[in-house]
Amino acid sequence: MSPGTPRRYQFEWLLLGVVLLVLGALIGDWLYAEHNQIENLERDRLQVQARVIDENLGRQLEGVNNALASIRDDLLRWNGNTMSVVLSDAMPGVRTLLITNAEGTVLNSNQIELIGWNFSEREYFKAPREHPDPAMLYVSPPFKTVLGAVVVAVTRAVLAPGGEFAGVVCATLDPGYFDVLLRSVLYAPDMRAVLAHWDGKTFVAMPPTARLVGVDLAKPGSFFSRHRESGKIATLLTSTSTVTGEERIMASRTFRRAGGPMDKPLVILVSRAPSAMYLPWRKQALAYGVFYALIAIAAILGLHLLQRRRRSFDLAAAEQDKADRLLRHFFELPFVGLAITSPGTKRWLQVNDRLCETLGYSRDELTRMTWAELTHPEDLGKDVAEFERVLRGESEGYSMDKRFVRKDGAVVFTIVDIKCTRNADGTVAYIVAMVQDISERKRAQEALIQSEQRLRAIVETEPECVKVVGRDGQLLEMNAAGLAMLEAESIDEARRHTLIGFLLPEYRAAFGALHERVMRGESGILEFEIVGLKGTRRWLETHAAPMHDAGGEVVMLLGITREITGRKNAEQMHVFMEAQLRESQKMEALGTLAGGVAHDFNNIVAAILGNVELARQDVGPGHAALKSLEEILKAGRRAKDLVQQILAFGRRQVLERRVISLAPVVEESARLLRTTLPAAVSLSVNCAPDAPAVIGDATQIEQVLLNLCTNAWQAMQGQTRPAAIEVSLTLHVANGASYKGPERRTHGGRVALRPGRYACLTVRDNGPGMNEETRSRIFEPFFTTKPAGEGTGLGLAVVHGITQDHGASIAVQTAPGEGAVFRVYFPAAEAPADSAREARAEAAPRYLMAEDGEAPIRQGQGKSMLYLDDDESIVFLMTRLLERQGYRVSGYTDPQEALTAVRAEPNRFDLAVTDYNMPGMSGLDVACALREIRADLPVAIASGYITEELRAQAPAAGVIELLYKPDTVDELCEVIARLANTRRGKDNSS
Numbered sequence: 001m002s003p004g005t006p007r008r009y010q011f012e013w014l015l016l017g018v019v020l021l022v023l024g025a026l027i028g029d030w031l032y033a034e035h036n037q038i039e040n041l042e043r044d045r046l047q048v049q050a051r052v053i054d055e056n057l058g059r060q061l062e063g064v065n066n067a068l069a070s071i072r073d074d075l076l077r078w079n080g081n082t083m084s085v086v087l088s089d090a091m092p093g094v095r096t097l098l099i100t101n102a103e104g105t106v107l108n109s110n111q112i113e114l115i116g117w118n119f120s121e122r123e124y125f126k127a128p129r130e131h132p133d134p135a136m137l138y139v140s141p142p143f144k145t146v147l148g149a150v151v152v153a154v155t156r157a158v159l160a161p162g163g164e165f166a167g168v169v170c171a172t173l174d175p176g177y178f179d180v181l182l183r184s185v186l187y188a189p190d191m192r193a194v195l196a197h198w199d200g201k202t203f204v205a206m207p208p209t210a211r212l213v214g215v216d217l218a219k220p221g222s223f224f225s226r227h228r229e230s231g232k233i234a235t236l237l238t239s240t241s242t243v244t245g246e247e248r249i250m251a252s253r254t255f256r257r258a259g260g261p262m263d264k265p266l267v268i269l270v271s272r273a274p275s276a277m278y279l280p281w282r283k284q285a286l287a288y289g290v291f292y293a294l295i296a297i298a299a300i301l302g303l304h305l306l307q308r309r310r311r312s313f314d315l316a317a318a319e320q321d322k323a324d325r326l327l328r329h330f331f332e333l334p335f336v337g338l339a340i341t342s343p344g345t346k347r348w349l350q351v352n353d354r355l356c357e358t359l360g361y362s363r364d365e366l367t368r369m370t371w372a373e374l375t376h377p378e379d380l381g382k383d384v385a386e387f388e389r390v391l392r393g394e395s396e397g398y399s400m401d402k403r404f405v406r407k408d409g410a411v412v413f414t415i416v417d418i419k420c421t422r423n424a425d426g427t428v429a430y431i432v433a434m435v436q437d438i439s440e441r442k443r444a445q446e447a448l449i450q451s452e453q454r455l456r457a458i459v460e461t462e463p464e465c466v467k468v469v470g471r472d473g474q475l476l477e478m479n480a481a482g483l484a485m486l487e488a489e490s491i492d493e494a495r496r497h498t499l500i501g502f503l504l505p506e507y508r509a510a511f512g513a514l515h516e517r518v519m520r521g522e523s524g525i526l527e528f529e530i531v532g533l534k535g536t537r538r539w540l541e542t543h544a545a546p547m548h549d550a551g552g553e554v555v556m557l558l559g560i561t562r563e564i565t566g567r568k569n570a571e572q573m574h575v576f577m578e579a580q581l582r583e584s585q586k587m588e589a590l591g592t593l594a595g596g597v598a599h600d601f602n603n604i605v606a607a608i609l610g611n612v613e614l615a616r617q618d619v620g621p622g623h624a625a626l627k628s629l630e631e632i633l634k635a636g637r638r639a640k641d642l643v644q645q646i647l648a649f650g651r652r653q654v655l656e657r658r659v660i661s662l663a664p665v666v667e668e669s670a671r672l673l674r675t676t677l678p679a680a681v682s683l684s685v686n687c688a689p690d691a692p693a694v695i696g697d698a699t700q701i702e703q704v705l706l707n708l709c710t711n712a713w714q715a716m717q718g719q720t721r722p723a724a725i726e727v728s729l730t731l732h733v734a735n736g737a738s739y740k741g742p743e744r745r746t747h748g749g750r751v752a753l754r755p756g757r758y759a760c761l762t763v764r765d766n767g768p769g770m771n772e773e774t775r776s777r778i779f780e781p782f783f784t785t786k787p788a789g790e791g792t793g794l795g796l797a798v799v800h801g802i803t804q805d806h807g808a809s810i811a812v813q814t815a816p817g818e819g820a821v822f823r824v825y826f827p828a829a830e831a832p833a834d835s836a837r838e839a840r841a842e843a844a845p846r847y848l849m850a851e852d853g854e855a856p857i858r859q860g861q862g863k864s865m866l867y868l869d870d871d872e873s874i875v876f877l878m879t880r881l882l883e884r885q886g887y888r889v890s891g892y893t894d895p896q897e898a899l900t901a902v903r904a905e906p907n908r909f910d911l912a913v914t915d916y917n918m919p920g921m922s923g924l925d926v927a928c929a930l931r932e933i934r935a936d937l938p939v940a941i942a943s944g945y946i947t948e949e950l951r952a953q954a955p956a957a958g959v960i961e962l963l964y965k966p967d968t969v970d971e972l973c974e975v976i977a978r979l980a981n982t983r984r985g986k987d988n989s990s
């Protein structure tokens with residue numbers, strides 16, 4: 001009720017409220033009493049049903065107890081030869097009846113197959129054996145018999161005449177034995193009766209349900225636990241069941257005697273669900289509630305209609321009085337001009353001060369004039385026509401924009417509203433005109449139109465997008481630049497799709513947050529990506545600011561948007577190139593470190609291999625240490641292979657590059673892989689005929705493919721789906737315009753390629769894939785995800801080193817659960833390709849083959865040899881090794897000492913072998929110095945890292961052979977013997 005409601009009306013509503021409140025209270029009190037009566041009745045009935053089960057269960061188990069006592073007495077009377085199993089037929093529900101001796105062996109049973117079984121470990125045997133009491137009835141928890149049935153055992157102890165334990169008589173009862181007993185007490189569908197052992201195991205439930213039979217009810221806080229802990233015979237609880245999770249009212253009762261004492265009582269639980277128990281009451285409460293609501297609505301509606309009718313009479317009188325007052329003050333309105341016009345003469349009979357002020361005339365002057373005399377000539381015709389229509393009765397009035405001419409000659413813009421009043425015969429009595437001066441508004445509108453035209457011209461020529469958005473996010477205005485960004489033909493087309501519809505999904509939430517922030521009066525900037533109507537993707541940056549109305553409220557959003565696609569692409573390329581540079585620098589540093597370690601490790605491996613070979617020769621065949629030496633030799637060779645892989649990663653291997661076709665390399669590698677891969681791994685190879693030739697080392701490229709496939713196979717070990725490896729060789733043409741490479745938005749899959757043609761070698765597997773953390777480290781040496789001892793972590797590191805040596809790029813596309821794809825891009829060569837077989841043959845190390853097909857010469861024949869190495873262990877090893885081959889060896893670790901020895905006896909030496917990497921002087925420096933001393937002395941340089949630069953400088957220094965170390969003893973001696981033989985040939989020819 002409003003504050004102006006008469007007091008009598010307020011009293012009527014108050015009285016109605018009191019009546020309805022009293023009626024509601026009476027109905028609520030009656031329903032509450034009914035609820036309590038139902039609850040108390042059901043609690044009593046549940047306790048009665050539990051007591052009925054207790055009494056009937058006692059009679060049933062008393063019969064079983066008496067039968068067992070009879071069998072026991074017969075057993076004692078007939079010394080164990082009783083055949084009382086016949087009683088089982090007269091005991092419904094008894095599945096098995098058996099008699100055991102004191103050791104638990106079955107002497108007799110109605111189940112013949114159980115005779116002879118031993119049940120000494122059964123709970124129903126151990127309980128009477130440990131506490132034998134001939135008067136006690138032992139009831140076991142439910143268990144599964146040897147025949148697979150779930151039963152309950154009822155047992156009585158048998159004592160010998162002397163009082164010692166002699167065995168048991170036992171009857172196993174089906175849970176169905178108690179079904180009729182429990183079913184007889186269920187008087188409602190929602191009722192539930194359960195019979196459980198004192199340990200908490202249930203063995204009978206009515207109605208039958210898998211959720212209650214065989215479960216353990218002895219959980220903390222459960223109905224069963226609370227009853228057992230109370231120590232009472234009977235309890236009544238209301239709580240939520242820990243088994244079914246529903247609210248129940250539970251009557252629990254402990255069953256203790258069955259014609260005699262029991263070792264562990266049984267527990268009877270009878271319950272109902274309150275939701276079903278109170279269902280009739282709820283229906284009744286709902287009916288009373290509806291009845292009460294209808295009465296209340298009818299009473300409220302009746303009182304409202306009655307008061308409304310009385311109020312209408314009061315309002316009519318008040319309105320009449322108000323109309324009279326308004327009419328008296330009608331002409332005193334200060335903000336609008338008013339006039340009463342005679343319909344016949346068109347004279348103004350009466351005017352107010354506001355009209356006089358508007359037209360510049362006095363009241364007397366205006367009343368002597370007609371309104372037509374003051375109307376602007378251009379508006380007079382329309383005004384007269386409308387006035388005549390009113391006089392003819394075709395209209396009751398009209399409204400129009402009209403111009404008057406002031407007394408001073410100025411034009412006044414007005415809005416004129418004409419209304420007429422008629423006599424009883426329908427003729428016009430007089431006409432009332434309301435004249436509103438809108439000259440200032442007109443001038444402001446014209447100025448605004450001109451301003452809008454200038455602003456629109458500026459906005460339309462603006463190269464950036466200018467848009468106006470309403471509070472609801474609807475696009476209101478947008479210039480041509482903005483429509484071009486959206487690829488829309490008109491603003492109506494843009495509105496149909498809404499601004500939010502152009503954004504990629506991941507930016508829509510941020511765009512909405514920006515809109516809300518601006519609507520709160522703040523400004524904001526946002527970068528986002530859109531898709532135009534023609535599918536073009538653009539990056540945009542928008543600056544948004546609020547637009548306020550005269551009251552300061554935010555009503556619209558003004559946005560200035562510019563396209564930043566070029567800047568974004570440049571930023572992404574900059575970030576990508578930085579990451580690639582960091583990756584390159586990291587791998588270069590690792591490669592340098594690996595190469596340096598491998599170089600120093602060469603001498604250690606060479607010493608191990610050489611000394612083991614000498615030791616094998618010393619001990620001879622059949623020696624006990626020979627097996628250990630062979631194992632050391634195997635380990636040394638594995639270390640040698642490890643050095644080779646480290647050097648391959650560090651890009652410190654000798655490469656024999658030539659123009660080759662990769663298809664034969666791929667096919668031959670595939671043939672080798674098929675012989676080594678498990679049969680369960682499928683390998684498919686596809687070489688495109690247009691794949692270009694490349695400049696490279698066929699053997700090392702083959703190693704790249706083998707390592708990638710082996711890595712894929714090892715990654716797929718143990719997966720359930722069939723393992724598959726796909727190898728392909730295709731042509732790839734890099735786009736010079738984008739210079740972003742073929743892979744984008746993958747786990748490390750992006751690679752920048754210079755414009756041109758590439759041979760793309762792809763290895764794809766369907767294994768488990770890798771996460772970003774693992775992918776970022778796969779090319780690091782010694783990084784592996786395998787358990788310790790199952791991998792060196794050099795396979796992919798070698799791949800990285802070889803691809804870097806070939807000027808190739810490698811990209812990895814992977815994600816967890818999606819397998820992995822390795823793509824290696826080899827720059828295409830323009831010259832024709834050699835065959836892979838010829839390339840590998842010519843790439844074989846020159847220092848491992850004898851010249852002109854001669855067999856290696858292994859005997860030194862007393863030749864004098866100078867051996868120089870900064871590692872004392874290598875000098876000692878080579879001295880012993882070569883002396884056994886018949887050489888006279890002078891070993892040095894200091895280059896200056898070696899040069900001094902040659903200067904002292906220039907013709908003493910037939911051959912000189914020097915290490916390349918030595919402090920103070922390199923092997924090339926030593927060779928140049930030896931050439932100055934004796935120009936015809938053959939000089940060989942040994943190094944673990946033979947570079948192209950060393951190959952180019954060696955002939956100028958007088959070096960005739962480059963030796964790779966470490967190598968096997970036989971191979972090294974073979975090369976040295978060949979060099980010595982070359983010297984011998986020259987001596988003979990001279």
